[in-house]
Amino acid sequence: MIDFPPVPSGDRLVVSASAFVAFEQCPESANARFRGEYGPPSRPSFIGGLAHRVFARHLSQGPIESDEFEQVCKEEIGGAPSLNLRMGELGLKPSQIPALVEETRGLYDRFVKFPSDGFEGAEVSLEAEPQPDVILRGRVDAVFNDAGETRLVDWKTGRIGEVDDQLGFYSLLWALDRNALPSAVEAVSVKTGERRRAVPTVEAISSLAARVAAMVTTLRTGWADGSELERVGGPWCTYCPLLDDCVEGRAATAVMAQG
Numbered sequence: 001m002i003d004f005p006p007v008p009s010g011d012r013l014v015v016s017a018s019a020f021v022a023f024e025q026c027p028e029s030a031n032a033r034f035r036g037e038y039g040p041p042s043r044p045s046f047i048g049g050l051a052h053r054v055f056a057r058h059l060s061q062g063p064i065e066s067d068e069f070e071q072v073c074k075e076e077i078g079g080a081p082s083l084n085l086r087m088g089e090l091g092l093k094p095s096q097i098p099a100l101v102e103e104t105r106g107l108y109d110r111f112v113k114f115p116s117d118g119f120e121g122a123e124v125s126l127e128a129e130p131q132p133d134v135i136l137r138g139r140v141d142a143v144f145n146d147a148g149e150t151r152l153v154d155w156k157t158g159r160i161g162e163v164d165d166q167l168g169f170y171s172l173l174w175a176l177d178r179n180a181l182p183s184a185v186e187a188v189s190v191k192t193g194e195r196r197r198a199v200p201t202v203e204a205i206s207s208l209a210a211r212v213a214a215m216v217t218t219l220r221t222g223w224a225d226g227s228e229l230e231r232v233g234g235p236w237c238t239y240c241p242l243l244d245d246c247v248e249g250r251a252a253t254a255v256m257a258q259g
């Protein structure tokens with residue numbers, strides 16, 4: 001259904017939606033992620049991660065009673081290595097958990113107001129290998145079936161912002177994994193109520209596949225000849241692991257600091 005263009009052979013490469021989005025913002029920053037260098041964790045991303053676990057639990061197992069909510073949060077933190085790790089990196093202490101729980105409860109209280117009709121699955125894992133050793137991998141927050149039409153949903157716990165590439169990546173991944181296009185893919189902010197909806201077409205998703213292939217080509221070419229990739233400054237520099245030694249990044253963050 002979707003032709004993924006050929007790419008140079010090279011090391012096995014696992015591409016996620018966030019890696020693709022990072023590459024489209026600043027190629028060298030994405031390159032750092034592939035080297036295993038990550039930016040500093042943030043409290044909002046920890047809360048967002050916990051809220052996503054709670055939302056998935058609600059959709060899969062039913063509503064969470066108010067008096068059970070704190071215990072559920074503790075179970076989710078304890079059962080998710082990534083949350084546990086981030087808690088340590090943020091230096092969060094057990095005594096700070098009640099405040100985290102209350103913030104997450106606020107998001108959950110908003111989340112339950114969204115209709116769940118047609119819910120089919122939460123945290124649905126997708127994977128495809130459209131070219132040898134090129135793995136596209138991701139997890140869709142929720143899948144709904146609206147009278148036979150598949151709708152993918154990505155929950156946001158803050159403003160929606162620029163999500164077209166992320167939604168396009170999920171559509172591509174679904175098309176490669178399931179051999180069918182979803183009818184719609186949405187980003188929904190449980191914080192603000194914003195909703196961004198895209199209706200994927202074969203043409204648009206083929207075009208996005210070509211951009212993912214171009215990313216793979218650029219990365220593998222850079223790895224082969226040892227060259228650094230392009231650096232592009234922007235708001236994303238704040239959480240870049242290369243910020244301290246990056247001229248472009250420091251200029252961008254200085255401009256942002258001036259408001």
Ligand code: SF4
Binds near residue numbers: 231
């Ligand atoms: S600090 Fe900014 S410009 Fe520099 S590598 Fe990171 S994201 Fe790119």
